[in-house]
Amino acid sequence: MDSPARLVTWSLATFHATTFVLAIVLFAYSKDALGAGLSGLNTFVGLGLFVALWATTYVTTSRALRGLDLMGSARDRSGYARRAFRWGAANGMAFLAILGVVAVLTAVSNTRPGQVASGILLPALFIAPFALVVSAAVGGAVGALFGMIDLGLFALAGFTGGDAEARL
C-alpha cells in the first residue's frame, strides 16, 4: 500500500476525477444552472455515477502511467502528455458506456415490453457509435488538458530538471 509509485497513481486518478467534477459544479453554479441540473438526478444514481467516474479514471490513469517513472525520469514525463490524451479518450468512452447502460436499463424498466426493441434498443444502437466518437474526443481533450496540468504540478513539486534529484 505504501509504494510511492502507487501513491502517485492513486493521487493523480483521484485528483483528475475530483477536479473535473468540482470544476463543472463551480462553473454550473456560477451560471445559476446547478439546482436545475441536480434536482432531476436520483441521489443513488448521482453517487453511483461519481464512483463509476472515479473507478474508470483510476483504471485509465494506471494504464497511462504503466511503465513510466514520472518521479525519476524527465524523458518519461515528456512522453506522459501523449498517453494522457490517449487514455483520456478511453476514459471518456468507458464512462459513456456505463452512463449508456444505466440510461438504457432505466428506460427499459419504464417502457412496456412490446416497445423495448423499437423504442429503446434500436435508437440506442444507432446513437452509440456517434456518442462514443464524441466521448472519445471530449475525453481525449480533457485528458490532454490534465496531462499538461499534471506536468505543471510535477514542476511545482520540484520535478523540473533531468533525471537528477528534484529540488525540494
Added chain:
Amino acid sequence: MALDPHVVHLAIRWLHVAAMATAFGGAVSVFALSARPSPASATAILGVALRYEWLFWGAAGVLAMTGIGNLASFGAALLGPATNWGTTLLLKLGSVLALVVLSLPRSLAVARLTAWADRPGLVVTLRNMYGATAGAFAVILGLAIWLAHG
C-alpha cells in the same frame, strides 16, 4: 421498499463530515508531529505523512461525491450565486478546488521524500506543507459552518 430521503441525506451528510474530519484531522496530526519532533523521529513522521496522503485522496473523492449529494438535496430551493449564501458557496467551492489542485504537489513531494528520509530539513518541509494544508482546511471548515448556520 423506498428509503426515506431524509435518512439518505443524513447518511450523506454524516459521510461528508467524517471525510472532512479525516482529511482535516490528519493534516493537523502530521503538522503537530512535525512541529515538535524528537531528534530521531523524521522517518516516523514521514511514514505517517505517507499514510495520510492515501487517506487524504480517499477523503477528497468522498467529499466531492457527498458534497454534490448535499447540494442536490436542496433541489430547486438552492439559493442562487448572487445571494450572500451563494457567494460564500462559490468561495468555498473555489477554495476546495484550489486545495485539491495544490495538494497534488504535496503528495508528489511526500512520495519523493520517502527516498530521502535522511535529508536535512525534511521535518521543516513537512511542517510547512501540512501547516498550509491544515490552514486551508480551517478556512474551508469556517465557510462550511457559515453556510450551514449563517
